Amino acid sequence: METLKSSTLQLRQLTKRYSNFEAVRNLDLNVPSGSLLTLLGPSGCGKSTVLRMVAGFLNVTSGEILVDGQDISRVEPNFRDIGMVFQNYALFPHMTVESNIAFGLKMRGVSKDEQAVRVRDVLEMVQLTHLADRYPSQLSGGQQQRVALARAVVIKPKLLLLDEPLGALDRHLREGLQAELRDLQRKLGITSILVTHDQDEALYLSDYIAVMNGGCIEQLDTPIALYDRPQTEFVARFLGVPNIFPSKVVSKSEGEVVIELGGQKVVVPTTEAKPVGSDCKISIRPSHIELVAQDDARMGLVSVINSAHELGERIVYHCEVGGHKIEANAPRTSNSARFAVGQAVKLLLDPAHTILLRD
Structure with missing residues (x-):
């Protein structure tokens, strides 16, 4: 599968309000073309809400979602040209691996010959060619996640959204798949957003990390800069810095x-x-x-x-x-x-x- 054309993503004053509660508040964010940006933070900080608004699963209260300069905030999810990978895989249990991966292509009217070529290519990429005829129940958790990832990228989306994609796996398997996921994202050159609460996963996978707190971005930086120089007490504590001291400026x-x-x-x-x-x-x-x-x-x-x-x-x-x-x-x-x-x-x-x- 060839390198994809990378897209840019911009969020401008993005807000999601439920009655009197703002889950996301006036959020501005630029995701450079071809990069992987992680939304990192504790439960309830707004990171999954942002991802679901970008995907189109949640309506935007106000603000804009721009892909390559075009506002898609009112576009239906199936017309956004976005691939998404969920924590629970969301595979069709009655379909084989091959059929699961081909489903998105079929829905887009891609010819059977083109479907066969693209499914074959992506199966080779995720090293599952030998399992093409199996059903999800016959696969391990790691294999199911590879199928979910293959299904998301085979449609050649403009954006790849990853919602806690490795959260259901044990630590050893998760660490192995982190390397595979990063290699695949770089090989395809696809602009991606990852949501996770795992700081190690974020530091390993990301080009940029946005630490979220209370519906806002507390700090946006590269992994090294974020690790070495947290700017606020919240970020420092969330990234595991135990030494935080109250003090006074004397000169x-x-x-x-x-x-x-x-x-x-x-x-x-x-x-x-x-x-x-x-x-x-x-x-x-x-x-x-x-x-x-x-x-x-x-x-x-x-x-x-x-x-x-x-x-x-x-x-x-x-x-x-x-x-x-x-x-x-x-x-x-x-x-x-x-x-x-x-x-x-x-x-x-x-x-x-x-x-x-x-x-």
Whole structure:
């Protein structure tokens, strides 16, 4: 199956209102041609509502859905030229794999000869040629998901929508299919939107991630930028940053502020216009904190080890500074320093990864 013509998707002031409740509020979003963008967030944040409005399964209260510059927000779902993959596969149980995949082509009036060629090509792509005559009940969960994906792309849609597509699979199988899904999306070059609440899946699959909260986009970024530099407390907590501390700006200079944490000072690079004396919050991942001996001459936070646990290739230390609990990770190697519970240490916070969160 050849590379598809990539489309662009724009959402402008997209809103979905139920009586007095706004599930999605004035949402603006541009999905670059050929990219995979993930809507990430907890249950109830509005991500599936956005996907279903794009698919046409939910009516838009206000706003526009533009595909290649054309507003499709009032177009019926079957005329939107969109492929969709659901968590529960939604395969026809009385049809074979081949018939399930060919169904969309048949509904579009594609000739039988063309159907045969395109179904054959997509079966090869998802490695299911040998199962063409089987029924869904005779397939594993992973095989059923491949059929659902093949059925979505065989029609050569302008957009591919993926609603928790791997959520029903066990972790081992899900991780294997993540790689296959990403390879297929890149090979076809099809503009795609994925909905998931799984941050690891989003970070692995996406070109861009939009973290949603309360019907709005809290932060839109590349996976690396989002992981390294969450902008708000909600995003930091959702992406699993355990170290988030209330603090106060005690001084500032161009490109950085000095904040106070537990009576001790930390330098934080920032472009935020935070006035001296204002309250703030900072975040830092455990892997960006280095533990050293207390008498180390470098600037850091003096602390005490409360607990230490060996987890795979790392040691997780729990410390405390001025009543604030801090988690720090160290590699579990033969030449790495080890610290005992109750031992006084100094915590060196990597300035490049100490984030002053936006209010």
